Amino acid sequence: MSKVLWNYLLLIPALFSVVLSSAAIAGEAETKEPTQQAVPKIQDIAPTAITPGSALDALAKPPKSQKDSNNSLAQVTSVSELSDVQPTDWAFQALQSLVERYGVIAGYPDGTFKGNRSLSRYEFAAGLNAALNRLNELIATNTGELVRREDVATLQKLQEQFAPELATLRGRVDNLETRQAEVEANQFSTTTKLVGDATFVVADTFGDRANNTSADDTKDETQTFLGYRARLNFQTSFTGRDQLTTLITGGSTIANLTSSTGTAMSRFTFDSDGRQGSYLSQLTYRFPLGKNITVWIGPRALQPATFTPTLNAPVGGINGATSRFAAFNPTVYRPGFDGAGAALAYKFSDQLQLNLGYIGTDSQVNQPNGTGNGFFNANNAALVQLTLSPTRRLDVGLTYVRKYYGTATGFNITGGTGSTFARNPFEQNSTTTNNFGLQFNWRASNTLTLGGWFGYTIANRENGPDDSATIINTALTIGFPDLFKKGNIGGVIVGVPPKVTSSDYRTRPGAPVREDPDTSLHLEAFYTHRINDNITITPDFFVITAPEHNDNNDPIWVGSLRTTFTF
Numbered sequence: 102m103s104k105v106l107w108n109y110l111l112l113i114p115a116l117f118s119v120v121l122s123s124a125a126i127a128g129e130a131e132t133k134e135p136t137q138q139a140v141p142k143i144q145d146i147a148p149t150a151i152t153p154g155s156a157l158d159a160l161a162k163p164p165k166s167q168k169d170s171n172n173s174l175a176q177v178t179s180v181s182e183l184s185d186v187q188p189t190d191w192a193f194q195a196l197q198s199l200v201e202r203y204g205v206i207a208g209y210p211d212g213t214f215k216g217n218r219s220l221s222r223y224e225f226a227a228g229l230n231a232a233l234n235r236l237n238e239l240i241a242t243n244t245g246e247l248v249r250r251e252d253v254a255t256l257q258k259l260q261e262q263f264a265p266e267l268a269t270l271r272g273r274v275d276n277l278e279t280r281q282a283e284v285e286a287n288q289f290s291t292t293t294k295l296v297g298d299a300t301f302v303v304a305d306t307f308g309d310r311a312n313n314t315s316a317d318d319t320k321d322e323t324q325t326f327l328g329y330r331a332r333l334n335f336q337t338s339f340t341g342r343d344q345l346t347t348l349i350t351g352g353s354t355i356a357n358l359t360s361s362t363g364t365a366m367s368r369f370t371f372d373s374d375g376r377q378g379s380y381l382s383q384l385t386y387r388f389p390l391g392k393n394i395t396v397w398i399g400p401r402a403l404q405p406a407t408f409t410p411t412l413n414a415p416v417g418g419i420n421g422a423t424s425r426f427a428a429f430n431p432t433v434y435r436p437g438f439d440g441a442g443a444a445l446a447y448k449f450s451d452q453l454q455l456n457l458g459y460i461g462t463d464s465q466v467n468q469p470n471g472t473g474n475g476f477f478n479a480n481n482a483a484l485v486q487l488t489l490s491p492t493r494r495l496d497v498g499l500t501y502v503r504k505y506y507g508t509a510t511g512f513n514i515t516g517g518t519g520s521t522f523a524r525n526p527f528e529q530n531s532t533t534t535n536n537f538g539l540q541f542n543w544r545a546s547n548t549l550t551l552g553g554w555f556g557y558t559i560a561n562r563e564n565g566p567d568d569s570a571t572i573i574n575t576a577l578t579i580g581f582p583d584l585f586k587k588g589n590i591g592g593v594i595v596g597v598p599p600k601v602t603s604s605d606y607r608t609r610p611g612a613p614v615r616e617d618p619d620t621s622l623h624l625e626a627f628y629t630h631r632i633n634d635n636i637t638i639t640p641d642f643f644v645i646t647a648p649e650h651n652d653n654n655d656p657i658w659v660g661s662l663r664t665t666f667t668f
Contacts, residue, residue, distance in 0.1 A: 198252075294336045369661070416579075455488075575597050597622060638662070
């Protein structure tokens with residue numbers, strides 16, 4: 102009996118040391134493992150600069166809680182049951198002994214051991230308890246001789262060998278607990294995370310002002326200017342899987358260049374919308390419904406780019422190109438009004454997803470048969486998109502959007518891009534559009550992406566004569582992630598802004614049809630240099646040939662230097 106008791110006393114600290122040493126080794130293995138850049142999937146593509154979230158991010162399954170993981174552990178009786186433990190592993194013999202001789206090792210339901218993951222304090226306590234219980238069983242059944250002196254010597258040797266790692270782990274745990282207490286004492290909210298960004302822009306344009314009239318007013322009126330925009334994004338979660346987005350924007354002073362250059366083709370994606378002071382620019386709520394469905398609702402700025410993959414990373418987004426046209430397919434993802442409504446995404450699999458959405462505005466509008474207002478009678482858009490991902494590196498989007506605009510509501514059907522004729526093919530007469538989009542994004546490698554889109558629009562006048570117009574736009578984008586330095590982004594965009602290719606509409610009898618005679622090209626290049634995790638600087642330059650799709654207009658050059666602060 103004295104021999105059994107002696108082995109018991111020796112084995113308790115030794116086992117305690119082994120478990121702790123395993124935790125230290127696992128933690129060190131994780132920290133030393135080289136970080137690999139994740140290949141973007143559909144859910145990794147950022148939609149727009151409107152919200153940092155992604156439309157498909159919401160469909161990713163959240164990790165199980167620690168409690169769930171512990172409850173799902175299952176006892177194994179042979180090391181061969183652990184599929185990720187090989188005889189060549191350095192800890193194989195130790196695991197084999199603990200499993201087959203002492204029966205104190207548990208695996209996961211999928212038959213893995215996950216030896217490189219960090220060990221929590223709860224898991225350590227559970228493992229130690231199992232080991233002590235097993236020892237009690239051995240003593241009670243008088244089989245203490247199974248605990249051999251060489252085992253104790255080995256454990257003591259391991260304890261001495263990994264003493265520095267154990268001390269390091271203890272220091273990290275103590276430091277983590279201190280930092281956790283500090284965060285809890287100063288936390289902004291238990292449910293809300295605050296993120297924000299501030300954008301400074303220095304810009305100017307060069308070249309004569311576009312002019313579709315006979316008047317001689319082609320002088321470029323743009324002066325070099327410094328503008329800014331600041332946003333505070335309150336991201337609130339009530340369940341851990343949902344998110345309420347409340348976006349506050351400070352009054353932007355970044356100029357809308359349409360007036361000074363004579364064309365909306367020169368606009369920035371972040372320019373001023375005319376509102377002054379601070380205002381609520383977005384209020385939306387996203388939540389899961391079952392396993393594969395994500396739902397969005399919102400009374401403010403529930404734009405298609407918020408709930409639908411735009412497939413334009415890394416060229417689009419807050420660190421991408423500065424021009425409004427280069428952000429994404431404008432006739433599909435820009436409704437031309439603020440937007441309130443509902444949307445959902447259904448993920449059939451990692452290769453197929455369906456997005457549906459309806460948004461409208463409650464502004465007073467004139468209907469063809471009288472005056473009306475309300476969610477379904479005002480300007481509105483209904484969208485459906487099928488996103489295909491045949492491989493991890495290729496995404497293709499097929500999109501249809503039907504939009505309606507009431508008479509004299511100040512609308513434009515291309516979201517503030519393209520020519521005057523494309524934005525308002527029938528001037529301010531009530532208009533319905535059927536918009537078709539094909540988008541793709543191919544991550545050819547970790548440092549090269551190819552993307553682009555083609556948009557085809559059929560517009561119909563809803564009051565007066567039965568006029569129609571056809572509008573197209575297209576672009577090819579080339580992105581260079583990690584160009585020259587990890588975290589930097591370079592990009593080139595070549596495209597044709599929205600253009601009226603055919604039309605029946607005339608402003609008056611005998612006048613020419615409202616149709617663009619020529620073709621403009623949008624050529625843009627940018628480079629985003631990351632100073633650190635919170636500051637980027639982006640020089641950007643683009644040129645519009647034959648502005649307003651009119652060869653009589655000289656090219657317009659737009660240069661900008663953007664600095665973005667994120668926090």
